[in-house]
Amino acid sequence: MQTLLKALWKPTLQISIVIGFFLSLCLSPSALAQRQGGRPPAAAMGGTVSGHSLMGGLSWVSYNTYSTTSSLTGKKDLLGVSYYPLSLRLFIPLKGPNWQLSPRFSYSILPRQMLDGAGESRLMGFTLPVNRRIGGGGFGRAADSSWDWWTGPGLLQERFKGSGGAVVLNDGAGMQVFHRPAGDRTAQMLLWHLGSGWTKGPWRIDMELAFNWPLSEKQTQHLMLTASYRLWSGP
Amino acid sequence: MKFFLTTFALVIVLSPPAKSFTLGGSSLLKGFQQSPVEVYLNPDLCPASIESDLKKAIDLWQSVPSSGLQLQYQGLTATAASQLKDFSFPEALVVACSDDFGNDHPNGCDSTCLDFVTAVGGFIGSGLSITKGLVIVNVNSGAQANMHNLGSAQRQLLLAHELGHTLGLGHSSEPSALMYYNLGGKQRLALHQDDMDGISYLYPRDEFGSDPMLACGRVDMSGGSPLGGTPPLWLFVLFLTLWIGLRLRFRADSIQKLGEPL
Numbered sequence: 001m002q003t004l005l006k007a008l009w010k011p012t013l014q015i016s017i018v019i020g021f022f023l024s025l026c027l028s029p030s031a032l033a034q035r036q037g038g039r040p041p042a043a044a045m046g047g048t049v050s051g052h053s054l055m056g057g058l059s060w061v062s063y064n065t066y067s068t069t070s071s072l073t074g075k076k077d078l079l080g081v082s083y084y085p086l087s088l089r090l091f092i093p094l095k096g097p098n099w100q101l102s103p104r105f106s107y108s109i110l111p112r113q114m115l116d117g118a119g120e121s122r123l124m125g126f127t128l129p130v131n132r133r134i135g136g137g138g139f140g141r142a143a144d145s146s147w148d149w150w151t152g153p154g155l156l157q158e159r160f161k162g163s164g165g166a167v168v169l170n171d172g173a174g175m176q177v178f179h180r181p182a183g184d185r186t187a188q189m190l191l192w193h194l195g196s197g198w199t200k201g202p203w204r205i206d207m208e209l210a211f212n213w214p215l216s217e218k219q220t221q222h223l224m225l226t227a228s229y230r231l232w233s234g235p
Numbered sequence: 236m237k238f239f240l241t242t243f244a245l246v247i248v249l250s251p252p253a254k255s256f257t258l259g260g261s262s263l264l265k266g267f268q269q270s271p272v273e274v275y276l277n278p279d280l281c282p283a284s285i286e287s288d289l290k291k292a293i294d295l296w297q298s299v300p301s302s303g304l305q306l307q308y309q310g311l312t313a314t315a316a317s318q319l320k321d322f323s324f325p326e327a328l329v330v331a332c333s334d335d336f337g338n339d340h341p342n343g344c345d346s347t348c349l350d351f352v353t354a355v356g357g358f359i360g361s362g363l364s365i366t367k368g369l370v371i372v373n374v375n376s377g378a379q380a381n382m383h384n385l386g387s388a389q390r391q392l393l394l395a396h397e398l399g400h401t402l403g404l405g406h407s408s409e410p411s412a413l414m415y416y417n418l419g420g421k422q423r424l425a426l427h428q429d430d431m432d433g434i435s436y437l438y439p440r441d442e443f444g445s446d447p448m449l450a451c452g453r454v455d456m457s458g459g460s461p462l463g464g465t466p467p468l469w470l471f472v473l474f475l476t477l478w479i480g481l482r483l484r485f486r487a488d489s490i491q492k493l494g495e496p497l
């Protein structure tokens with residue numbers, strides 16, 4: 001499985017998947033028909049045509065993809081550190097049925113544990129994307145499904161919480177006491193998100209990529225997959 | 236949906252747990268407060284490639300994306316290894332080689348030690364911050380652990396490991412980490428996630444606080460681009476594709492509009 005994952009995530013393949021994905025969205029017959037026909041869609045990004053809706057989701061975040069190196073060979077790992085944040089996302093109609101604003105807050109209630117209970121870390125994120133509906137909702141497809149792609153800025157925090165204590169480790173010449181981290185530290189990054197979502201009924205699946213602003217000195221890339229469910233819809 | 240949930244469950248089950256790093260000083264250590272941390276080298280007695288090896292080791296720590304650490308090579312200094320152990324030198328961080336490693340090692344190094352310890356990295360601090368750091372390399376003639384006996388990859392790994400100590404990291408329990416006590420078996424200069432966690436803990440990246448955008452736009456005299464880091468090539472490819480995709484789509488759209496009245 002690990003080998004399969006690694007093979008799947010070879011950079012070339014990664015690029016072609018992303019390219020193919022967006023190309024298929026941009027050139028899909030339903031996307032073309034949508035612009036041409038101007039018929040009102042049966043479903044929008046949050047699962048409703050014109051109102052607000054609130055969705056709750058669970059994500060898998062591959063934090064720092066293609067940055068971590070596996071120790072012995074020095075080769076870059078294609079997947080980063082995994083986090084599983086829960087998220088709340090509010091879809092707000094902007095202009096017609098095709099544009100929405102969808103602020104999202106996410107937080108990993110389940111932390112990433114370090115070995116021996118030495119500490120844990122969590123992700124917290126806020127994203128403010130604009131969604132553009134590009135297809136679905138009629139036109140020979142299920143009446144309640146819809147594709148959209150979205151983009152916007154985000155803030156991502158990684159919070160470390162050390163549990164302190166000491167450990168005795170080999171020092172080459174003998175054993176020595178080393179201190180475990182005990183403090184709380186927070187790393188904050190400004191990111192730009194690029195994603196695509198598919199809504200069907202109350203369900204929604206998102207695939208997204210977040211990276212640093214172009215002028216940032218150190219580039220990071222984060223991959224996210226989210227499954228969410230409509231919790232509320234209103235006017 | 237079933238497929239998605241199954242994949243999700245598999246990913247959770249297969250994720251290996253992270254191992255843990257330690258700190259060289261107190262549990263609340265905060266690392267160097269000055270930024271960038273300026274690194275100087277005294278190349279006397281060192282292997283000829285020491286400067287390029289050191290630069291590679293610096294780049295390695297500097298490259299951790301979730302860390303705000305700014306580690307900068309500043310050039311050569313005359314501060315000798317023998318002047319280092321009382322930390323009275325003016326520079327922030329000095330790397331030097333010693334042919335009297337037994338005396339120059341801050342804790343001393345006997346004949347057994349001389350055959351096993353190729354370098355030492357350490358720091359002193361005030362409060363929870365590091366103020367000065369040193370790396371002293373063993374080039375004692377006759378000593379088995381003499382740096383001249385190491386290959387190029389091993390020299391870089393060693394310098395990076397000692398820099399890790401100087402920056403505030405202790406040893407790691409993860410055998411694959413750079414900060415594991417034993418570098419044997421490692422062939423390439425690389426950081427394990429555990430090393431990255433450690434340096435990110437000591438020097439967290441904070442784009443809203445002390446290091447906005449990590450000094451973006453700063454002109455890097457060491458030959459980097461004036462904009463700093465280079466965004467990955469595939470991001471450009473992605474944007475290009477999006478742009479072309481949208482162009483094609485709008486073109487197809489306008490052709491259809493011309494051809495079919497609505």
Ligand SMILES: [Zn+2]
Pocket residue numbers: 396400406415416
């Ligand atoms: Zn060490």
